[in-house]
Amino acid sequence: MTKADETLALRARGLVRRFGETTAVDGIDLDLHRGEVMALLGPNGAGKTSTVEMCEGFIAPDEGSISIFGLDPIANRERVHARVGMMLQGGGAYSASRTEEMLRLIASFYADPIDVDWLLDTLGMREHGRTPYRRLSGGQQQRLSLACAIVGKPELVFLDEPTAGLDAQSRIAVWELVRALRRDGVAVLLTTHLMDEAAELADSVVIIDRGSVVATGSPEQISSLGLNDGVVASFHDDVAASELERLADALSNFDVRVRGGNRANEISIDGASSPEIFAAACAHFAANDMAIERIGRHERSLEDVFLELTGKDLR
Numbered sequence: 001m002t003k004a005d006e007t008l009a010l011r012a013r014g015l016v017r018r019f020g021e022t023t024a025v026d027g028i029d030l031d032l033h034r035g036e037v038m039a040l041l042g043p044n045g046a047g048k049t050s051t052v053e054m055c056e057g058f059i060a061p062d063e064g065s066i067s068i069f070g071l072d073p074i075a076n077r078e079r080v081h082a083r084v085g086m087m088l089q090g091g092g093a094y095s096a097s098r099t100e101e102m103l104r105l106i107a108s109f110y111a112d113p114i115d116v117d118w119l120l121d122t123l124g125m126r127e128h129g130r131t132p133y134r135r136l137s138g139g140q141q142q143r144l145s146l147a148c149a150i151v152g153k154p155e156l157v158f159l160d161e162p163t164a165g166l167d168a169q170s171r172i173a174v175w176e177l178v179r180a181l182r183r184d185g186v187a188v189l190l191t192t193h194l195m196d197e198a199a200e201l202a203d204s205v206v207i208i209d210r211g212s213v214v215a216t217g218s219p220e221q222i223s224s225l226g227l228n229d230g231v232v233a234s235f236h237d238d239v240a241a242s243e244l245e246r247l248a249d250a251l252s253n254f255d256v257r258v259r260g261g262n263r264a265n266e267i268s269i270d271g272a273s274s275p276e277i278f279a280a281a282c283a284h285f286a287a288n289d290m291a292i293e294r295i296g297r298h299e300r301s302l303e304d305v306f307l308e309l310t311g312k313d314l315r
């Protein structure tokens with residue numbers, strides 16, 4: 001076993017999963033190390049949940065292999081699950097039990113659980129300690145599911161949209177908890193629809209579309225994918241093709257390419273971003289009565305790259 005293998009919490013190779021005619025997952029590879037947070041991002045139906053469920057050992061891949069701490073999660077389900085935490089959606093058999101009671105019961109299954117009082121306080125659940133699960137709000141149930149997933153001090157945690165439906169304060173509490181897990185050397189695989197969540201938390205981001213990985217790297221690496229120098233301007237109104245042509249004519253002395261931006265109200269000028277180009281472009285916009293909302297150098301967020309790669313908005 002190499003050093004890299006020792007720190008590896010999860011390795012997936014060539015994962016394929018079909019449902020009838022649909023190939024939900026089409027050859028995905030993942031490597032997640034201890035103390036690393038990996039975010040799976042993708043539009044609806046991209047194959048995130050199917051990927052996670054295979055890694056959790058709940059559904060079998062049609063092709064490919066998964067190793068969790070060197071073990072196959074289906075053949076060694078009990079041994080794997082003793083070291084892995086996962087958020088369960090819905091209360092299931094626990095729906096009548098009270099928050100604190102449920103957490104203490106789950107903690108009692110483990111030799112060295114996280115302090116339940118600390119967890120209740122950290123997740124802002126103290127005042128709901130005696131509330132039955134089914135009476136908790138959606139956001140409270142979500143936080144309790146997270147607490148249940150981590151109370152056993154797992155070495156690897158799967159979090160499926162951990163902050164979906166949470167208010168801003170609770171979201172920050174969950175982010176803090178994920179950061180604390182990471183500091184403790186826990187490997188975290190999370191799915192999210194929130195770019196800021198991925199950018200805030202993840203060491204590595206894997207963008208999935210139609211069952212395949214379309215980009216992978218740190219949030220910074222992904223944001224700079226294919227980035228070239230240039231200017232991007234956004235306008236109050238959507239930009240017509242004729243306006244793009246007129247601007248291209250106005251800038252024909254410069255070595256740039258004019259195209260529509262990621263959004264209908266944007267123009268991208270690719271190639272250079274000198275003061276002369278800003279001046280010429282702004283003079284053209286003023287002469288043509290184009291109300292500029294914002295103009296600046298090319299700078300892309302994770303969300304822009306996602307849009308370019310998948311052609312879809314995250315939400």
Ligand SMILES: Nc1ncnc2c1ncn2[C@@H]1O[C@H](COP(=O)(O)OP(=O)(O)OP(=O)(O)O)[C@@H](O)[C@H]1O
Nearest residue numbers: 019022023024042043044045046047048049050051
């Ligand atoms: N049990 C199933 N039976 C049939 N088709 C399924 C099943 N589970 C998933 N699929 C299909 O597989 C594809 C991938 O679904 P999956 O739930 O993995 O995507 P996702 O990225 O998690 O989407 P979302 O963000 O909407 O949760 C979709 O086309 C979905 O309809």
